[in-house]
Amino acid sequence: xxxxxxxxxxxxxxxxxxxxxxxxxxxxxxxxxxxxxxxxxxxxxxxxxxxxxxxxxxxxxxxxxxxxxxxxxxxxxxxxxxxxxxxxxxxxxxxxxxxxxxxxxxxxxxxxxxxxxxxxxxxxxxxxxxxxxxxxxxxxxxxxxxxxxxxxxxxxxxxxxxxxxxxxxxxxxxxxxxxxxxxxxxxxxxxxxxxxxxxxxxxxxxxxxxxxxxxxxxxxxxxxxxxxxxxxxxxxxxxxxxxxxxxxxxxxxxxxxxxxxxxxxxxxxxxxxxxxxxxxxxxxxxxxxxxxxxxxxxxxxxxxxxxxxxxxxxxxxxxxxxxxxxxxxxxxxxxxxxxxxxxxxxxxxxxxxxxxxxxxxxxxxxxxxxxxxxxxxxxxxxxxxxxxxxxxxxxxxxxxxxxxxxxxxxxxxxxxxxxxxxxxxxxxxxxxxxxxxxxxxxxxxxxxxxxxxxxxxxxxxxxxxxxxxxxxxxxxxxxxxxxxxxxxxxxxxxxxxxxxxxxxxxxxxxxxxxxxxxxxxxxxxxxxxxxxxxxxxxxxxxxxxxxxxxxxxxxxxxxxxxxxxxxxxxxxxxxxxxxxxxxxxxxxxxxxxxxxxxxxxxxxxxxxxxxxxxxxxxxxxxxxxxxxxxxxxxxxxxxxxxxxxxxxxxxxxxxxxxxxxxxxxxxxxxxxxxxxxxxxxxxxxxxxxxxxxxxxxxxxxxxxxxxxxxxx
Numbered sequence: 001x002x003x004x005x006x007x008x009x010x011x012x013x014x015x016x017x018x019x020x021x022x023x024x025x026x027x028x029x030x031x032x033x034x035x036x037x038x039x040x041x042x043x044x045x046x047x048x049x050x051x052x053x054x055x056x057x058x059x060x061x062x063x064x065x066x067x068x069x070x071x072x073x074x075x076x077x078x079x080x081x082x083x084x085x086x087x088x089x090x091x092x093x094x095x096x097x098x099x100x101x102x103x104x105x106x107x108x109x110x111x112x113x114x115x116x117x118x119x120x121x122x123x124x125x126x127x128x129x130x131x132x133x134x135x136x137x138x139x140x141x142x143x144x145x146x147x148x149x150x151x152x153x154x155x156x157x158x159x160x161x162x163x164x165x166x167x168x169x170x171x172x173x174x175x176x177x178x179x180x181x182x183x184x185x186x187x188x189x190x191x192x193x194x195x196x197x198x199x200x201x202x203x204x205x206x207x208x209x210x211x212x213x214x215x216x217x218x219x220x221x222x223x224x225x226x227x228x229x230x231x232x233x234x235x236x237x238x239x240x241x242x243x244x245x246x247x248x249x250x251x252x253x254x255x256x257x258x259x260x261x262x263x264x265x266x267x268x269x270x271x272x273x274x275x276x277x278x279x280x281x282x283x284x285x286x287x288x289x290x291x292x293x294x295x296x297x298x299x300x301x302x303x304x305x306x307x308x309x310x311x312x313x314x315x316x317x318x319x320x321x322x323x324x325x326x327x328x329x330x331x332x333x334x335x336x337x338x339x340x341x342x343x344x345x346x347x348x349x350x351x352x353x354x355x356x357x358x359x360x361x362x363x364x365x366x367x368x369x370x371x372x373x374x375x376x377x378x379x380x381x382x383x384x385x386x387x388x389x390x391x392x393x394x395x396x397x398x399x400x401x402x403x404x405x406x407x408x409x410x411x412x413x414x415x416x417x418x419x420x421x422x423x424x425x426x427x428x429x430x431x432x433x434x435x436x437x438x439x440x441x442x443x444x445x446x447x448x449x450x451x452x453x454x455x456x457x458x459x460x461x462x463x464x465x466x467x468x469x470x471x472x473x474x475x476x477x478x479x480x481x482x483x484x485x486x487x488x489x490x491x492x493x494x495x496x497x498x499x500x501x502x503x504x505x506x507x508x509x510x511x512x513x514x515x516x517x518x519x520x521x522x523x524x525x526x527x528x529x530x531x532x533x534x535x536x537x538x539x540x541x542x543x544x545x546x547x548x549x550x551x552x553x554x555x556x557x558x559x560x561x562x563x564x565x566x567x568x569x570x571x572x573x574x575x576x577x578x579x580x581x582x583x584x585x586x587x588x589x590x591x592x593x594x595x596x597x598x599x600x601x602x603x604x605x606x607x608x609x610x611x612x613x614x615x616x617x618x619x620x621x622x623x624x625x626x627x628x629x630x631x632x633x634x635x636x637x638x639x640x641x642x643x644x645x646x647x648x649x650x651x652x653x654x655x656x657x658x659x660x661x662x663x664x665x666x667x668x669x670x671x672x673x674x675x676x677x678x679x680x681x682x683x684x685x686x687x688x689x690x691x692x693x694x695x696x697x698x699x700x701x702x703x704x705x706x707x708x709x710x711x712x
Contacts, residue, residue, distance in 0.1 A: 018096035020132055023125060023157045026092040027138060029085070030156035092159045095124075102127060105209040112211050113178040113311040118168050121158045122175065126196050127204050139190040147183065150193045169194070171348050179218075179307030182300055197304040198297075214312055215285065218305045222284040222321060225274035231421065232272060234391050238382045239272070243279055245380060249359055250282060250317055257359040258377065260325075263384035265365050266420025266455065272384065273321050273361045280319075284361075285309055287322045299327045306360070314357045325364040329371075346373060353377040386418055386557055390524035395421050399428035400439070410441040417448040418526060418557075420455075427451055471518040472637070475630045475667065476511045479622040489598075490522050494558075500598045501616060503566075505606035506623030509668025509700075512602040515623075516562050525598065526559040532568030543569060544587040551591040551599075558597065566601035570613050585610050592616050625664045632656050635689070638670045644683040651686050658690050662697060669696040 097103050102124070110120045129135050139153055151166040158165070168175050175181060183194045196204070199217050203209055215221075232239050242259055249257045259276075261269040277284035287305045290297055297305075302322070309320045328349075350373060367375065375381075387395070393415035400406050406414070419427070427447035431439035453459055473482035492500060502519075504512040520527045528550065535546045547569070554561035569584045589612060592599060601617070603609065614620065626634065635655050636647055643651075659665070673692040677684055 019098045019124075019128055020135055022093055022095040023128065023135060024138060025088060026095070026157050026159050027153070028081075029090045030092050030159075031142075031153075092156070094159055095121075095157075098124060098128065101205060101207040101209070105204050105206070108209045109180065109204075112214065113174075113180060113308075114314075115174055115178060115180075116168075118160060118164050119173075119175040119178075121160055122154055122165065122168055123180065123196070123204075125154055125158050126181065126194065127201060129191060130196060130201050131205070136191050142190060144187045145190050145193055146187050147193075150183075150190055153190055154194075172351070177307055177352075178311045179304035179309075182304055184300075197308075198301055211312060214308065218288055219285040219309045219312070219320070220288060222274050222277065222286050225271055225278050227268065227271050227275060227421070229275065229279070231395070232268070232275070233394075234387065235382055235384065239276070242380050242382065243276060246276065246282075246319070246359055247280055250280065253357070255357055256354040256377075257356070257379050258353060259359070259361045260375075260378040260381035261361065261363050261384060262367055262381065263365070264386060266422055267384040267386060268421055269363045269384050270321070270323060271421075272382075273319075273363065276361070277319050281317065283316065283318045285313065285318060285320055287320060289323060302327060310356055310358050316358075318358055320358050320360045321363070322360055323363045325362045326366065326369065329369050346371065349374065350377060386526075387421070388524045388558065389415050389521060389526055392417075392419070392424065395424050396428065396444075399425050405435075405438040406441055406444070412521070414441060414444055414448060416526075417445075417452045419448055419452050423451045423455070424448070471514070471521075472634075473515070473518070475626065475634050475637075476515060477624045477626050477630060478506075478515075479624075480619070482515060482621075485619065485621070486519055486522050489519060492523070492598075494596055499592075499596045500618060501592060501595075502598075502600040502619040502621065503609075503614060503617035504600060504602045504621050504623060505609075506604070507625060507664075507666065508604050509666035510623035510625060511667045512623050513562065513564055514667070516560065516600045516602065519600075520560040520598075523560065523598065526557060527562055528554040528557060528559040529562040529564060532565035535563075536568055541583075543584050547584070547587050548591055551595055554597055554599070555595070561595070561597065561599040563599070563601045565603065567603040567605045567609060570601070570603075570609050585613060589613060589616060625666050628656070628660045631659045631662075631665050634667065634670050635659070638674050639677075639689050642674070642677045642683055643689070644685060647686070654686060655690065659693075662694070664697055664700065665693060669693060669700075672696055 098106075106120050106124050106127075109115065109123060110117075115123075129139055139157070142149065142153060145153065147169060148166065151169050152162055154160070154169075155162040155165040167173060169183060170176065176183065180197060180200055181194060182197045184192060187193075203213055203217060206213065229236070229239065246257070246259070248254070261272060263269060274284060287302055287309065288297060289302065306320065306322055313320070353374065354377065362378070364370070389412075393411050396406070396411045396414055400411070428439065428444055430447045431443040435443050449459070473486065476482055489500060502516070504515065506512060517527055530546075530550045535543055535550070537543050537546060550561060550563070553559075570588060593616065632652070632655055636652065640647055645651075647655075670693070673689060673696065676692060677689075
């Protein structure tokens, strides 16, 4: 065996033979290999290695030819080695240059990565080891090696001082920080211990290696952004600040600059990084996430790409993007709850975070498992959460564009689907395809609904009644001016000092929950709703956990938190028959006290509510059955299109006289009758509508005796 078939394919015959022989010679004369006896050869399983050495000299081969049958293989190899050493001597020598293209490419790497001559000698040796199977077997014959032993092997092969090689392999060395080589921390065979990173070997034997080759292979340029700064209005202040920061850092060549973008999938983190680079007039290069086979790259390989980018781009106006940052911290993709061992040492990585020359934009969906020692060293961070209702409506309107096939109420209803901008754009685009470029609400909804369910597991059912365009606060009979309250809260902004809490009470159907949804729409908030049945558990302690989880969920989504049927867990502690009833109220009060968002509780029964809980609410609003004038106005709004003929003055007078003789009607009664008529599918008369309203009134009076509700 002399050289591998791979070598013959990649280089002209004989080009690397001299270099290989010199490396092998140095390893033979500088290590214990020259003193191996027959027993040691057999024990160390290096017969193939020594055979390579013995066959490298023609005289040794001639002296052993014809005697193979009479001698044991081990003895034959010993004689071959002895002949070789007598002829070549025992002094190490400078390795021959490998010739083109390796020779020129090594020089190019040294220049591009700002490396030294000893770094070049190491790169050349590692390249030849990976190209030649015989030499690879030879270095692996030393068994499992540590970093110092690996440095000793390299020093022996290259005829370089051990201390110099050891320094070149240290974590802080230029070679290690260049990303051109990978050095495993485990004790393994040499060929696995230290080697060229994937892809570098192929480029090393490619004629005319350039900076562009390295960048295209390991750091592809990011695409141009498809969004505008206006699409990030919800974080406009943060984006302006980080744009100014990065601009100054690029101008002054400031070291240790890192931007962290974090938040759930689909919130536009990568797109924001592209937009920042575009606004700065800088090139954005992405740390590659796939290897040559299209498989996810190992974290160590991704880290090497990052280091390579720091060297290649150190003089350019550029940014580096590292997506899925959690890869470096040992997270197992198959099990988000379990964390493996980090890819790099804490001291080394914190040093990198402080000294990198090219600013890095890091992206992650979750900060779970990232040590606070790392997080403290990020220059700035932006959390990108799910878009609120208003922002989703704006994106929908933008996607629909000039076709104007959707009305404002349609867009507002579709915006209740909590989808990412990319999902919204894809859904509208798909609806365009099936509709002939003028999609209807129904067609867009057919794509948005499964998109939301697929990613988040949620199933939204948009409610037209809660939209600001159709809601009429003046038709609600309440103890407060709802329009004034809404206008005040619409200007409220979250702070670290105080949140907003509302307690809405009154008979069923008076519009408490609908007002909460209307308020959320005006404030641009989604609604996280929890009913009493969602919270109450038969297991001790579970109700408290459910209450705490509801607050956490609302905080995570920056949503308005609605507790419907709050009387189920807020009964006065003086009436408690069991200890767990007390702890439920205590848990709610503690969570409400520390909540800095908007929370609302609705209840039909308020007499038994805990007094301490009532004192915690900023707004306490009573909802009552409608006044006569409100009922008449709502009759015209709800039934105007359902009546056979127009609602003229004469008919409205009949309605007014009839409703004045009735009390206790609520908006929900009108909604129930409206749904009944639409179900029947035909228009009706004023007399029939009034009869249906009377039926709703009688049903409530009968139901009140069984449900315990107060008489309206």
